[in-house]
Amino acid sequence: MAATVKIREKFQVTIPENVRAQVPLQVGERVEVEAREGEIIIRPIIEVPRGQAWFWSKEWQEQIARSRKDIESGAVKIFKSVKEARKRFGD
Numbered sequence: 001m002a003a004t005v006k007i008r009e010k011f012q013v014t015i016p017e018n019v020r021a022q023v024p025l026q027v028g029e030r031v032e033v034e035a036r037e038g039e040i041i042i043r044p045i046i047e048v049p050r051g052q053a054w055f056w057s058k059e060w061q062e063q064i065a066r067s068r069k070d071i072e073s074g075a076v077k078i079f080k081s082v083k084e085a086r087k088r089f090g091d
Contacts, residue, residue: 015042 003016015025025031025044032043048056070076079085 001018001022003019005013005016007013023044030045030047032041032045034041034043054060077088079088
């Protein structure tokens with residue numbers, strides 16, 4: 001449901017309550033603002049600490065998805081010990 005708001009000093013706007021109820025936001029969270037085809041798009045974002053950014057890379061997420069598929073299909077081996085795993089992988 002659309003809402004009309006007024007642009008205030010410094011070009012600030014208040015996100016109406018009915019819109020906030022549909023997209024939960026907390027005070028202090030960051031949003032991405034983009035101009036597209038004459039419209040302003042405001043999108044919530046989640047900031048990831050730099051040291052954890054690798055986990056959210058496309059490549060890593062694809063590998064996680066493949067691993068989950070293997071687990072769900074039973075294409076995994078459970079080892080009883082580290083020694084058994086090392087023997088299997090030649091380490």
